[in-house]
Each structure stands twice: as C-alpha cells, then as structure tokens.
Amino acid sequence: MNWQIRQAVLSDIEWLVRVDPIAAKDHGRRVQIERAVGTGECWVACGTKDPSVPIGYGCLDKSFFGEWFIPLVVVSNVHRRSGAGRQIVAHLEHCSSARKIFTSTNTSNT
Template identity: 65%
Template sequence: MSRQVRRAILGDIESLLQIDPVAGRDDSRRKYIARAVRAGECWVVYEKNDPGGPIGYGCLDRSFFGEWFIPLVVVSSEIRRSGAGRQIVSYMERHSSAEKIFTSTNVSNLPMRRLLEGLGYQHSGRVENLDPGDPELVFVKFLS
C-alpha cells in the first residue's frame, strides 16, 4: 500500500476524532484536534487510493517554550506499527522550518519511544507528576 501525507482540512476533523481513542472520551482532546486543524498545525497520512480517509495524524506547533513541538501523533489501531507514525513525523520534520523539534511521551509508551529513537530523537528530560506513576519523557531531534 502506498501512503501520502497532507495538511489536514476541516473535512478531516470527524475522521480524526474517530481514529483517536482519547477523543471519544475527552472533550478537550476533541477541541484540540479541531483547533490544530483550523490553525494549519495538523497533518494526516492516508492511503494513496483513499485521500479522503485519514489513517493517522500528527500535530506540530511552537507550544514548547517557543520551540517546535510535536504534541500528538495518532495512528488508527488497525494499522499501528506499520510505519504510518514514522511517515507523519518524518514529513513534519522535512516540511518545517525547524532547526530542532521536541516531543514527549510517557515512559509506558514503548512503541512511541522506539519510533522516536529510530528517527534519531534523543532523550532531553523527564517530567514527573503529569500522569501518576507514568513520567513523561522529553525528546529532541536536531535537524540542522
């Protein structure tokens, strides 16, 4: 299967809400997704033969102390670990003006940690007390 990435459009919001398991139970996540799409800070990956049906998405903004930050990467549960997440992150790296990009994930999120390490991100810090018993690890990648 051939996949492509494009900037999310307003018509994608409902599909993104459907593939994001947190959005179904968290109103703030639904609002965040809609805001990111409207702000042009969200990209979707889709099967080349179905451009209207996103199978994953990622967001990139300047929310981390004014630095580029990837706050969210979500891939449909049916195709996780198939390279879609890697494709979204790589696309955002290539199409940003960033010299470095930060992101974070919980200690417990081993698939995301492996994805980041495989893309050359390095550990940059640790934040306690966001999720009880599951610290947040901060990563950075220098692009220039």
Template identity: 55%
Template sequence: MSLSIRQALTEDIHHLTGIDAVARNDERRREQLAQAIRARECWIACKANDAAAPLGYGCLDRSFFGEYFIPLVVVSDASRRTGVGRQLMTHLERVASAQKVFTSTNTSNLPMRQLLAQLGYQHSGTIENLDPGDPELVFVKFMR
C-alpha cells in the same frame, strides 16, 4: 505502505476522532484537534489511493517555549506498526525545517519511545505530575 500526507481540513474532524480513542471520549482533546486544524498545524496520513480515509494524524506547533513541538501523533489501531507513525514524524520534521524539534510521550508509551529512538530523538527531560504515576518524557531531535 504507500502513503499520502496532507494538511487536515475542518471537515476531517469526524474521521480523525474516529481513529483517536481519546478524542472520542474527551472534549478537551477534540477541541485541541479542532484548534490544530484551524491553525493549519495538523497533517493526515492516508493510503495513497484514498485521501479521504485517514490512517493517522500528527500535529506540529511552536507551543514549547517557542520551539517546534509535535504534541500529537495518532495512528489508527489497524495501522499501527506499519510505518504510518514513522512517516508522519518524518513529514512533521520536514515541515518544521528547524534546527531542532521537540516532542514528548508518557513513560508507559513504549512503542512511541522506541519509534523516537529509531528516529534519532534524545531524552531531554522529564515532567512529573501530568498523569499520576506516568511521567511525561520530553525528547529532542537535532536536525542536520
């Protein structure tokens, strides 16, 4: 699939919450997303011929002990397993232009864990007690 990835704009928030089931129901997630957009830390993946209809989005910041961190990658239900998440991750790695990039996901998120393994991320630690019974796994990718 041919994608275009661009920085999110304030007016995109409605479209992004439309593809993010958590943001539709969680005010904290909507505020996190709005803050990332205001800080210019959010990128949207769209079909190359339709830049107004997002297929997914990803955020990149320096919130993890001053290191580059990808806190969110969300892909619409209809676009999962089509390469959108992979292209977003690769784009965020390029934007970071750092020696290493961190991210995390719940133990239960097998599709994300598989994607991270395919992209060369290594397990870097585990955080207990964020989501009861579903530890957060931290990953790092050392860039060449």
C-alpha cells in the same frame, strides 16, 4: 506501505476523532484537534487509494518555549506498525525546517 501525507482540513475532524481512541472519550482532545486543524497545524496520513480517509495524524506547533513541538501523533489501531507514524513524524520534521524539534510521550503510549 507508503502513506500520502497532507494538511488536515475541517472535513477531516470527524475522521480524526474516530481514529484517536482518546478523542472519542475526551472532549478536550476533540477541541485540541479542532484547534490544530483550524490553525493549519495538523497533517493527516491517508492511503493512496482513498486520500479522503485519514488513518492517522500528527500536529506541529511552536508551543514549547517558542520551539517546534510535536504534541500529538496518532495512528489508528488497525494501521499501527505500518510505518505511518514514522512517515508522519518525518513529514512534520520536513515542514518545520528546524534543526531541532521537541516531543514527549506519556504513559498511555504503551
């Protein structure tokens, strides 16, 4: 499926918290989402039929020693394995116009 990717807006925050299973339990993650949206460093994936409802999101910043870094890519459980995560990352790569982008993963990403 092809997803519409757009920059996140403040009204997306509640949806992003619902999509992200960690944000529902961890206030720090919610703060991270709010900061990324507020600074224009967050993009959301939405279905083409309802572009107001995010099914996933990704963040892009220059927090890794001044280099482009993708700290978060989250896709709702229902939409995993749909290509949404891959499309989010491709969009972030395009937004950075960088020759290299860093990211990492952690043990909660099984």
